[in-house]
Amino acid sequence: MQRGRAVIPFLFCALALAGCAHGSGPLASAPPQGDLDALAYGPAPAPAGRGLFSGVASAPRRAYAAMPAAYAAPAYDPDYRLDAGDRLRIVVYGQEGLTNTYAIDAGGSITMPLIGAVPARGRSPAGLAADITARLRNGFIREPSVAVEIESYRPFFILGEVAAPGAYPYVPNMSVESAVAVAGGFSPRARRDQVILTHGDARGMVRAAVPLGTPLGPGDTVLVGERWF
Structure with a gap:
């Protein structure tokens, strides 16, 4: 009797394990969805089935399409006037x-094939593009489409009490202070509160004493004076 009683618990355990093995379906986990998936396709759909793991199938592999790159044209002042050196x-x-x-x-x-020399000084990039278009349409190209961008600006000049006076390439958003830094900084005798700035515009050449934070333009000349004390 004692041996029979000992066999009964083992039978129940075997039956329970057999029921678990045959009662549940195959289990598979879906791969995590990346940030690019979410942006391109939206949130991943919820897995089908009644239970948390019931009937979950692996997510199909997606083919990724190349995202078009957004092109940004170089920014420039539409009122900027071209001159020699641009x-x-x-x-x-x-x-x-x-x-x-x-x-x-x-x-x-500037000198271009077919149309030769085209005046550019004092014109805006858009105005120059319109002139080139008109010249090409006059017997060369039926419907020309022309775009003009500033690849590099004419240099600025810095003179006087700086470490290395001379001409330097201009980059957008420069100030008088950054021009001094490009030229190696002030000399020991330099006046540091203001400089003389010569700037050309539609009215002609303007010369004035300005503080260091004044914006600098292409072709401008900065004169750093000497202090007297």
Whole structure:
């Protein structure tokens, strides 16, 4: 009797394990959804089935399409006036022989194939593009499409009490203070509260004493004076 009683618990355990093995379905976990998946396709759908793990199938592999890159044109002041020393990127759509980088020469013009010299001094990039378009339409290209961008600006000049006076490349958003830094900083005798700035615009050349935080433009001349005490 004691041996029979000992066998009974083992039978119950075996029956319970057999029921668990045959009663549950196959288990599979869905791979986690990445940030790019969420942006491109939205949130992952909830797994089908009644239970938490019941009937879960692995997520199908997705084919990723290349995202188009957004193109941003270089920012510039639409009222900026071109002059000698500016380098321009001129694109004539569909015309590889005309699309190129052109420098404005000392006479204030650029020279392009087919149309020759085109005056650029004092014009805005948009105005120059309109003139090139009109010249190309006059017997060369039926419907030309032209874009003009500033590839690099003409240099600025800094003189007087700085470590290295001279001409330096201009970059957008420069100030008089950053120009002094580019030139190696003030000399020991420099006046540091203001400078003389010469700036050209539609009215002509303007010369004035300005503080160090004054914005600097292409072609401007900065004169750092000497202090007397």
